Amino acid sequence: MADIAFSSTQQSVSDIQSHYMEMVQRRRLYGGLMLLIFVVMMVAGFYTVNERNAGGFWEGLHQIGDYPADVLSEAWENRAEMPALLLKYFPALIETINIAAVSTILGVFGGLYLSLLGTRGLAKWPRLIPLFRRISDIMRAVPEIVIALVLIFVLGGGPVPAMIAIAIHTAGALGKMFSEVAENADLKPVEGLASTGATWSQRMLLGVLPQVAPNYISYSLLRFEINIRASAILGFVGAGGLGYELRNAMAWGPGRFDEAAAIFILLFCTIVFFDQLSSRYRNRLTEGQAQ
């Protein structure tokens, strides 16, 4: 081969081998230390928590299947009534999906504004970028359930507080994701539009949105899935929908476990359905239409 001759004169193979081995040894040492620290921290943390826990992990472990077994056996005994129960809770399911849909739509608009106002190069008021970024940080830092509890206290129970709570969290979370996409957008069209005397909203609407739309829609669909789960959970604190019914069914204990099972089935099927639907659309958006 052409360049063996001059390559081996610079450094002998055994030199390279020993240098590389030193490097590997060092890497292994670091890797081993990291692993050791990780294991020690995991084990130590586990023991600390286990001591503070009322029941204890090992003592409780064998009972882990008891509750699902109760639910399943009771649901199986009353399986004849299952279709009627599914029908009974279907309106609650629609309520849950509605909460998720409305809050996603509101959150998308909020996130859109927050992202455009908080992205360098696009912001209307560049000096206020940190302000809008902190606003979206705060909006996604506060858990939905906390906002919902406060709002339920103020507005009373029902779907509206849940919707507002999820919308606030969605706006914050999407604001972050959207602005990461917007940062990579090409600024030339924006400059072109500015040269024609377009306003800020026109520049954003016509110059930026067409570039980022596929990513934005894909993130929004993902968020919709997450919000269905979130709105089901918020029902537990009295915000209506499927979660509210589930809490009642579970809290009443034996005797209504068949209802709990029916709600689980509804929730599971819904999440699988929307997961499949949105992943199909997201694939198409990111990879382009399959021919």
Added chain:
Amino acid sequence: MLHIDALTKRFGEKTAVDSANIEVDKPTMIGIIGRSGAGKSTLLRMVNRLSDPTEGSIVFEGENITDLKGAAKRNWQSRCAMIFQQFNLVPRMDVVSNVLHGTLNQRSTFATLFNLYPQSDIHHAIEILDRLGIAEQAPKRAEALSGGQQQRVAIARALMQDPKIILADEPIASLDPMNAQVVMQSLRTIHEEDGRMVIANLHTLDTARRYCDRVIGMRDGRIVFDGTPAQLTTGVARDIYGAGADFSEAATSTEIETLDRSAKQAAEAVA
């Protein structure tokens, strides 16, 4: 050694490889030529079992490769190394680690996660790199190397597998003429010194003619030529490429010498 019998691959309506028959009885350096889309890559990918054939069979030393699954299939892949047009190295890992990836089939996931390759393997990897003339690049990241160097790292990874067959899918299509020559010469040397079978997809005729013992021509998924480089006349080449009378070998060339040759021809024509 290698019997490929009526091997067919269809993607929906389109037939990428149409009942290919290839018989190889001793380690040979084989060049497969043809236009882009003629099915060359698909054929090699099926031999490596990166993709599954629709019909037909591949038999290597009496073992039916087409039916292998799971661990047996991965074991076959470790015995049948592959080199790609875009090198397909892990860009952020160092050169020696990339070469050591050739031993992955013998190592557990745990061992590879913590970089626990035996010292003998590491030394062997650096010796292979030295054989290919890039030993001093050993600790660098693969992405820091030039295209020609990266392709030699890919060849080193293939050699690390100690394979019976080396499949090279357009190994020089992304390289400049000088590096192309170094890479092709490396493959030829490996074939001659180690006695390994080399099957290379090439899209230039003169490379196939210069480095291979046997040339297979493909057109629209079918094998239309199978013979020695000497049998490969300009007429046959026109057939393979589906080109008209204006086709000349120099037009597809990536060799530096061709420039001189065609310049000389032009000069003679003028004279």
